[in-house]
Amino acid sequence: MNQALKPDYPSAPDERLVAWAKAGDAEAFEELVHRHRDKIYARAMIMMRNEEEAMDLSQEAWVKGWQRLVQFQGESSLATWMTRIVINLCLDQLRRHKRMRAESIEEMQEESGGVERHLPVVMVNPTERLEKEELRRRIDDALGKLTEAHRTVVILHEFEGLEYKEIAKRVGISIGTVMSRLFYARRRLAGLLQSLKRERSQ
Amino acid sequence: MKTTEVILDLQAYVDSELDAARRAEVERLLNGDAEARQIADGLREVGRLVREHEPVAQVPETREFYWSQIQRRIAAAEGGGAAHKSASSALNWLRWLAPALGVAAVVVFVAMPRPGARGQEFADSTTVMYQSDADGLTIHWIE
Numbered sequence: 001m002n003q004a005l006k007p008d009y010p011s012a013p014d015e016r017l018v019a020w021a022k023a024g025d026a027e028a029f030e031e032l033v034h035r036h037r038d039k040i041y042a043r044a045m046i047m048m049r050n051e052e053e054a055m056d057l058s059q060e061a062w063v064k065g066w067q068r069l070v071q072f073q074g075e076s077s078l079a080t081w082m083t084r085i086v087i088n089l090c091l092d093q094l095r096r097h098k099r100m101r102a103e104s105i106e107e108m109q110e111e112s113g114g115v116e117r118h119l120p121v122v123m124v125n126p127t128e129r130l131e132k133e134e135l136r137r138r139i140d141d142a143l144g145k146l147t148e149a150h151r152t153v154v155i156l157h158e159f160e161g162l163e164y165k166e167i168a169k170r171v172g173i174s175i176g177t178v179m180s181r182l183f184y185a186r187r188r189l190a191g192l193l194q195s196l197k198r199e200r201s202q
Numbered sequence: 203m204k205t206t207e208v209i210l211d212l213q214a215y216v217d218s219e220l221d222a223a224r225r226a227e228v229e230r231l232l233n234g235d236a237e238a239r240q241i242a243d244g245l246r247e248v249g250r251l252v253r254e255h256e257p258v259a260q261v262p263e264t265r266e267f268y269w270s271q272i273q274r275r276i277a278a279a280e281g282g283g284a285a286h287k288s289a290s291s292a293l294n295w296l297r298w299l300a301p302a303l304g305v306a307a308v309v310v311f312v313a314m315p316r317p318g319a320r321g322q323e324f325a326d327s328t329t330v331m332y333q334s335d336a337d338g339l340t341i342h343w344i345e
Binding site: 026030033034037038041042045046051054055058059060062063066067132135136137139140143154157158159163164179180182183186189190193 | 206209210213214217219244245247248249251252253255256257258259260261262263265268269271272273275276279
């Protein structure tokens with residue numbers, strides 16, 4: 001390509017870069033990777049809790065993105081579309097590792113003491129005692145303390161904004177299991193954040 | 203203490219997952235039950251905190267290195283695809299070639315004069331019989 005006619009990739013909007021990339025322009029695709037790589041990596045990282053796997057899966061997601069780019073019609077943003085790809089790869093990986101135990105509600109009640117146990121009251125005001133970044137870090141730590149099954153449901157619900165039935169479909173569990181996993185995860189998070197509040201006020 | 207069903211209904215209410223009728227039921231409960239309100243508020247607060255403080259992470263590699271690895275994978279996948287395409291094309295040829303070679307082998311075998319073998323051409327010129335006593339073999343070749 002003539003240097004004088006080379007597109008101005010950094011200032012082009014995503015839609016334009018996608019159109020160029022669809023036509024086979026790898027440099028346009030590289031610019032998209034550069035713009036969104038942290039978000040895609042962060043999603044893989046929060047699901048896998050392992051830097052090496054997160055790197056591998058985020059890169060694999062970009063490879064799939066390139067291969068399937070013609071299917072991307074722009075109904076959502078490219079970042080959202082790519083996030084969906086990386087989450088599917090993470091779910092596949094978790095299934096392969098057999099980490100996602102098929103926990104029935106009963107088994108979870110045994111290990112967690114039943115749904116009926118009260119939810120700890122959490123009223124943390126981040127502007128009061130905690131810096132936002134510190135709270136973000138602590139929430140990340142708390143998410144890391146959940147089981148993979150619980151964390152997955154929280155991520156799909158809170159960050160991806162998926163409805164119960166969509167989560168059930170994606171993870172391959174019933175809606176009832178989605179509901180109970182989400183409740184246990186929230187209760188655990190509430191407990192972890194409550195202890196954070198206590199720790200801070202001492 | 204609330205039952206599992208009530209607690210999960212409260213959660214579904216907070217998550218806007220209930221139909222209008224169930225929603226109205228839960229709202230009635232919330233109006234007159236402090237414990238139910240506390241559970242709903244707790245669920246809402248945890249959800250809000252998590253959503254508003256989504257963990258972030260940065261790729262621990264340079265732009266160039268990260269992209270070079272992706273490029274290599276794309277090239278490998280595309281190369282693999284080409285290899286797969288040529289392999290299946292070769293298989294398609296083999297699908298036709300194998301029977302043709304078989305027929306050709308039989309024809310050569312039939313046409314080859316062998317000691318102790320006698321061939322008989324029937325009145326119908328397109329039918330040939332080959333018999334070998336030594337091999338205990340009889341072949342009828344019909345064209």
